Amino acid sequence: MRQLHIIACVKVVPKPEEVKVNPENWTIERDGVRSEINPPDMNVLEMALALKEQHGGKVTVVAMGPPMFDSYLRLALAMGADEAYLLSDRSFAGADTLATSYALAQGIRKIGEFDLILCGEESSDGATAQVPPGIAEWLNTSQITYAEDLKIVPDSGMVKAQRELAGGYEVIQVPLPCTASVKVGANEPRFMDIERKTWANAEGPVTTWNAQDIEVDPEMIGIPGSPTIVDGVAQAEATERKREFLKGTPEEQVKALIERLRPYL
Amino acid sequence: MSQPTDSVLLKDETWERVDKATGGAAAPCFQCGVCTAICPLGLVKGETISIRKIVRQAQLGLPGWADGLWECTTCLWCESRCPHEVDITKAILGLRQLAWKEREVPEGLPTLLWDIYFDGNSWGRPPSERPLWAKDKAIKEFSPSDEILLYVGDDAAYDRRIQKVAHALVALLEAAGVTFGTLGEREPHCGDAVRSLGHEEYVAEIIESNAQLFQEAGVKTMVTVSPHCYDMFANRYPHFSDDFRPLHYSLYLLELINGERLKFEKELPLKVTYHDPCYLSRRNGICDEPRQVLESIPGLQLVEMERSRDDTLCCGGGGGRMWMETAAGERFSDLRVKEAAETGAEVVVTCCPHCITCLEDSLSQVGKSKLRVMDLAEVAHLALQS
Incomplete structure (x- = not known):
């Protein structure tokens, strides 16, 4: 039997305090800002690596973005992923979630057979949560969103996940291959292995594919493939807090706090 | 002769794994147990960290060897009393390195x-x-x-x-x-x-x-x-x-102060006791200098706690413990603020951010309301203003 193959989709996002929007085209400026791996994508990597430890197989990382993503993909390799593919082409720029999910799906198609595609629930910059369901549709897989926990059901060709709902959770089981989006905080991402990082930086298998490599329809990527129109972006003003400090013993402080909260209960 | 069923055969590779990770630091240990007997965790938990057991379990590759490993504050108390001069901190940190490799690491x-x-x-x-x-x-x-x-x-x-x-x-x-x-x-x-x-x-x-x-x-x-x-x-x-x-x-x-660039000329009538941070005193032999700064302030009275200088009691924040939760009732700093209060001092002075945090936290729990925690720099600044 073929070994379990997990695709982990990763995005590199600006650190929250660095987010700036280009006022001309309303896209997020990524040049020269401090970045990180999208937080739920870190949970994706941990989930994929833990499943690999349990069942064996391989973890392949996929990302669509500019060349600067390369060093972050090597971090994923340092955490334990086996190989990484970066889909990078100027023609991908300006993609909305439809064009992004199409390009990622084309990249995954080219990688070959897979069992499970894991994506973060949403990116911390765009926050649409539309890419994982998009990939599932393009590749015609089953799909699960907002998974907090995910298990391969042995010898059944099925995957079972606990997914968060408002006020509770549900457990669902769907057939493989499956695309699942993973909740931020679903687990604690392991720290990278420094020896592996040295290897990943020197000779880690990171392959860059352009638009031609993944055989995309030029009309379906980047700005031409993006029906979304961003009409404007406004900054929400932060609410000024009262910054009151309660005094006294811990017991007195708790009493005082309850009195403050009581009118709102 | 048959082996007892629960016996473990020491494998060369597990021994070598520990030896490599600890840089050989654990090798001179002859299992006398002084470290275990005097570990200050016994003061608050009733049970100390059994360093020798951790080392032995890790050498044997027995499960559970990482338990207790993360409780150590690297306060150096055991090391200062070890009859064989084992670099216990190096051994502990080496075993923690092994725990990172094997993902036996506490949450957070x-x-x-x-x-x-x-x-x-x-x-x-x-x-x-x-x-x-x-x-x-x-x-x-x-x-x-x-x-x-x-x-x-x-x-x-x-x-x-x-x-x-x-x-x-x-x-x-x-x-x-x-x-x-x-x-x-x-x-x-x-x-x-x-x-x-x-x-x-x-x-x-x-x-x-x-x-x-x-x-x-x-x-x-x-x-x-x-x-x-x-x-x-x-x-x-x-x-x-x-x-x-x-x-x-x-x-x-x-x-x-010695170069007469900083002078405290006004009286600061304050009775203080000084808490030695482990990383200054036991680890770097710096006990006199902070006291000399305090003693250069006119009017200030310095009284000592029983455990002081090289015998100081850790605040509980070293060895990465600042990033792990220590259960209430198991905190060294609870003991320490009581000891400070017993001297009759108005202020317990220290000069380490971890110590300040732990002592102030304990003060709010233990409720020695007359006692205050101040940093040495804060006391010196107060002396300048008074």
């Missing part, structure tokens, strides 16, 4: 290392917020012509309580006419959190990159707020130039 610690990796500090805060502690002060960027680089450190940069310590220290430096600057946003994490959690490979990377930064910035005399940063720079960093001189600020204040 991987996140801490990611915070340091992505943000350059143990608070997970943006580097752009690093200089905000001094936003009301005109503190300039360090230049090589300055007398000292003030290395602020993560706690004094981001923790509102410890920011006050940095403010007091800045006032003292200004009063003494010292020319100084900081590295502002560029100031890196010193590596103490990573080292004390045993991630030797990652801390080596941090040290290499920071040493280069300090060298390029032209750093010579570097004054730190925290004894933990001082210990890193003094003992773990390469001395990249003959002029590189890392100092904890208590040492530098004493230099200023």
Whole structure:
């Protein structure tokens, strides 16, 4: 039997305090800002690596973005992923979630057979949560969103996940291959292995594919493939807090706090 | 003769694995158990960390060897009494390194290392917020012509309580006419959190990159707020130039006092006791200098706790314990504030951000309401103002 193959989709996002929007085209400026791996994508990597430890197989990382993503993909390799593919082409720029999910799906198609595609629930910059369901549709897989926990059901060709709902959770089981989006905080991402990082930086298998490599329809990527129109972006003003400090013993402080909260209960 | 069913055959590779990870530090241990008997955890938990058991279990490859490994505060008490001079801290940190490899690490610690990796500090805060502690002060960027680089450190940069310590220290430096600057946003994490959690490979990377930064910035005399940063720079960093001189600020204040650049002329009628931070006293032999700073303040009365100087009791925050929860009732600092109160002192003075945090936390729990916790810099600043 073929070994379990997990695709982990990763995005590199600006650190929250660095987010700036280009006022001309309303896209997020990524040049020269401090970045990180999208937080739920870190949970994706941990989930994929833990499943690999349990069942064996391989973890392949996929990302669509500019060349600067390369060093972050090597971090994923340092955490334990086996190989990484970066889909990078100027023609991908300006993609909305439809064009992004199409390009990622084309990249995954080219990688070959897979069992499970894991994506973060949403990116911390765009926050649409539309890419994982998009990939599932393009590749015609089953799909699960907002998974907090995910298990391969042995010898059944099925995957079972606990997914968060408002006020509770549900457990669902769907057939493989499956695309699942993973909740931020679903687990604690392991720290990278420094020896592996040295290897990943020197000779880690990171392959860059352009638009031609993944055989995309030029009309379906980047700005031409993006029906979304961003009409404007406004900054929400932060609410000024009262910054009151309660005094006294811990017991007195708790009493005082309850009195403050009581009118709102 | 048949083997008992629960016997374990020591494998060469498990032995070698421990020997390599600990740099051979555990090898001289002849299992006498002094470390286990005197570990101060017995004072608060009733049960100490059985160092010798941890080492033996790890050598045998027995499951559960990492249990207890993370309770150690690296206070050095055991090491100071070990009859065979085993470098127990090195053994503990080496075993922690092994625990990282085998993913036997308490929850929260991987996140801490990611915070340091992505943000350059143990608070997970943006580097752009690093200089905000001094936003009301005109503190300039360090230049090589300055007398000292003030290395602020993560706690004094981001923790509102410890920011006050940095403010007091800045006032003292200004009063003494010292020319100084900081590295502002560029100031890196010193590596103490990573080292004390045993991630030797990652801390080596941090040290290499920071040493280069300090060298390029032209750093010579570097004054730190925290004894933990001082210990890193003094003992773990390469001395990249003959002029590189890392100092904890208590040492530098004493230099200023002895050089008559800093004088306390007014009376400060205050009865204080001094809590020695482990990373100054046992680890670096610095017991007299902070006391001499206190004694140079007219009117101030210094009384000692029974456990002091080399025999100090750890606050509980070393060895990475600041990033792990210690259950109420199991905190050294609970004992320590009681001991401080028993001296009749109004103030327990210390000079370590971890100690300040732990002691103040315990004070709010134990309820010794007459006692206050102050940093040495705060007391000295008060003396200057009084």
